[in-house]
Amino acid sequence: MPDVFKDPHQRAPSWGNLLTDDGAERKGAAVDTNAMTLRELFGPDQRLVVPVFQRPYVWSEDRNWRPLWEDVTALVQRRLAGQEVHPHFLGAVVLDQMPTATGSMPARQVIDGQQRLTTLQVLLAAVRDAARRLDAHDKYVRALAKLTVNDDDMSDDLDAAYKVWPTNLDRTAFRTVMNGPQAGAPGAAASPGTSVIEQAYGFFTARTGEWAQDLADQHTPDELFDALVRVLRDKLELVVIDLKPQDNAQVIFEALNDRGTPLQASDLVKNLVFQKAEEQSLPVESLYEDVWQRLETPDWREEVRQGRLKRPRLDVFLTHYLTSELGEEVLTPELFLTFRRSVTNARMPLTALMQHLVGQASVYRRLTDDQQPATAEGRFLRTVNVLDANTVVPVLLWLTTRFDETDRAEAVAALNSYLVRRTVGRLTTKNYNRLFLELLKELKAKDDPAVVSDFLLRQDADSGRWPTDHDMYAVLCTQPLYRQLTRARMRLILTELEDALYTGKTERLVHDGTLTIEHLLPQAWESHWPLPAIGPDSAEARERRRTLLHSLGNLTLLTRSLNPAVSNGPWQHKRTDILLHSALSLNRSLPEQWNEDAITARAAHLAEAFCNRWKHPAGHTPVSASAALLPPAPAAVPAPVSVPAPAHASSIRSVVAGIPSARRDVARHIHEAFAQYADGRVLTVAQIAAAGTSQYQPGEISPGAVAARLRANTVDGVETVADSSPLSARRVK
Known part of the structure; x- marks a missing residue:
């Protein structure tokens, strides 16, 4: 190992670099600063008390314990090899004198450095117990005990025996490890629920045993522990900063940082x-x-x-x-x-x-x-x-x-x-x-x-x-939301829409977050979903399908096992499996044919449910939950046809942007929605709302507004279909 310890104040790269401008190098500071070995700091009977308000012990193996152990064993190896060992700097601690009764044990409050002091005490206790377990001479156990236990027969406070006294949350664990080998079997890793202090003790205990075993062929236990104890006592140094009465401990605490793990606000x-x-x-x-x-x-x-x-x-x-x-x-x-x-x-x-x-x-x-x-x-x-x-x-x-x-x-x-x-x-x-x-x-x-x-x-x-x-409506009926929103946000929207589609007659389902998003028209549609025609309009048809593929109307929720089972198959099989296995309201009304027109119509219904779920106080015509669904039409009513959607989302956006905010003619919108169809043709209110006319763009008017006008029977050439659900209308002469 490189010789980096010749200068007693040179900082070891792994555990050092901890002295600040408020430490030993600062001149003229209103503090007492001393470099102390562990024997000088922990040898006298005194208590180093961590205030109750400081954070608990948080140091860890990779960042703190292992580098410290590697530094210590490197020093011991030099001693065993007969080489000179220079003091190794471990950083600075800041202490503040505490008032104590006459004759009682001296006590100082730890303003900064509690993580370091606690770690060193745990290390000393672990080596002490390993020496006892490995039958090293008792003098090594006693030498380390003097650095971990105060000996004051006049004190009635049982906790006064501890050189360092941590904050409240750590005291039980600290007692456990300092009182003896009670933190688990020697060399065994601490259990996941064990406190961090007990984990530290387990780490140092295990490393000490492994180290002694690795060198057992070269040195006796007494030789090993003689070198280890002497390094721990006399070759590890801390800069101890003692505050004077006029020093503001809080100001200094704020200026310092517990270098091993940065302080949080x-x-x-x-x-x-x-x-x-x-x-x-x-x-x-x-x-x-x-x-x-x-x-x-x-x-x-x-x-x-x-x-x-x-x-x-x-x-x-x-x-x-x-x-x-x-x-x-x-x-x-x-x-x-x-x-x-x-x-x-x-x-x-x-x-x-x-x-x-x-x-x-x-x-x-x-x-x-x-x-x-x-x-x-x-x-x-x-x-x-x-x-x-x-x-x-x-x-x-x-x-x-x-x-x-x-x-x-x-x-x-x-x-x-x-x-x-x-x-x-x-x-x-x-x-x-x-x-x-x-x-x-x-x-x-x-x-x-x-x-x-x-x-x-x-x-x-x-x-x-x-x-x-x-x-x-403009966004929900035209935009590729699956591409624009994260999966979590898209799943949230669909889950909330599912809840919005419930009626008083619908069983409520509990969603545990395991449902996945499915494209009804699959993303890989070419195999089973060919375009209806190839000709001059094929490019336009392909663009329309591309636009609607990721839109709200084409998305639903399925279980993780059902989703891949139905994903890319033909619609007849896919719909049958979904209706057989899914109880969601999002899926119960899927029509027998699934194409761009059906996607547009379903998007309008879901947009209505969206606006009911997340209402805008400027005004919205409410509809019943049943009117927001797309169940099959009653047998007595001819099956409605789908209203074609515009070919391009961009054309919808450009038109919508120019629509005036004044109220337009709903009756005229209904009349124009039927204009392209022969007498007797039936459309649902959602399909009428999804039509693009001179009055409203697709999805701009709500199905509820259409339903209200139809019930008033004021639209020439159109009549409502009796008892239809959802509400439907028929073109008449």
Whole structure:
């Protein structure tokens, strides 16, 4: 191994490089700085106490334990080979003197370096127990015991025996490993549920045994442990920075970083809160156990995705919490600074502030839980997760805190419609930060959930407008949504449409997220689905099929086993298998013929269901669930024909863009929809709505509006078919 330890302050590349400008190299600092071996630091009877508010032990094998062990064994190997061994620098720790009663054991608070100190104590305990197990001379066991156990017969505190005393969550595990070989069989890996401290002990115990066994042919156990213990005691150095009474421990804590694993903003927040609690002489231990400990569970440290990045869940919550409380944007790099300012300006006592924050954390966990109830709000919360719409969370946090579920239902429905419609319409999300922040400010000013709909309706720029039914029909009937949306978002839309198609007579099905998206007209259609004609219009027909292939009307949901079984087969077999095995409302009304006209008609029906599910307050003519389906026509009624759709989606978009917003003539639209057919021909209301006329583009008018005009019997040359379901009309002379 390269000789990199000649300079006692040279930093080892694997575990060193840890001294900062506030360490030993800084001149004129108001601190006492000393380089200490482990014997000098741990030898005297004293307690190094980790404050209750610091994070738990988080160091890991690959990043921390293994590099440390490799550095130690490299030094031991040099000693066994008779070479000179220089002190090895392990980094810096920052300590603050704690007040203690006269005659009691000295104690210092660990401001920075608790991960390092805990690791070293666990390493010493593991080597101590391995020496005992391998029958090394008892003097090596005693030498290491002096570095791990205080010996004060006058102390009545059983925990005073420990040189390092970790934070609350780690104390039980720390007692276990420091009291003896109780963390599992020697050399055995720790079980998955074992604490991180016990895993560290298991790692060092196993490595010590393997090391001794590998060198057993060359050295006796006493020779090995003599070299190992001497290196551990006298050749590992820490720079110990002792703060003076005038030093601000919180400021120094913020300036430093626990170098092995970077501190998160939430670590600084926790430290700040409890430092202030100590300054105010509040019961720190009980505040931690009764309030803050709920934020110490592993799931709060779990990293969650925020756009393209991952951050600890607690940091993400604190960002949303501060945004909701302050009504201002909180940037990730400024999270701690913003929190510190909010604490300084808070009008409530610190205890009440902590309780409020933890209470809001519980609300946040409910809002972001993967398992949501089958309620309108629960479905919306699942939608927020699928859409990755995190910018709306501060608004939800505020609404949930201020109003019960009934009172906020309209606001939640408005947010749901707004987000889903803009997502399906592929409208930009770049403005959402500013938009929802402005909404939050207005909500806080007026304290009324009705503000949400009014605010969203006022957004008229493309970056913020709320798409209308007119907009959605144009998208849903023409756009290749399967290509434009992620699979998760497309599955969400279809699942919600399935729910929207239920009637009072329909059994509700529980969807467990295992259904897959299927193209009714398969993507590989050439084998069993040839184009109807080859001629001058073949290019146009192919383009129309290409356009409609990935549109909403051609998509459905099937089980994972049914999907590949029916995927590319002819329609007669495919439809039979789907109707035999699928109970979904999306599939129960599939017609006997499946072509471009059928896709267009089904898209219009699903667009109607979409606009019913995600309503727009500007107006929508509701229809019954049965009218939104496409079941086969009754036997007494001649089978309706399909209304041809325009050949190109682009032509639809260009025409739709120029349609005036004024109300047009529904009766004339119905009359023109029948114009190309002979007397006696029957069309459903959905097929009439899907027709393109001089009054409306395909899908622009809802089937409900058509049905209302037909029931009024005011359209010349057209009459309704009695008792038809869905409602149908016949051309008459």
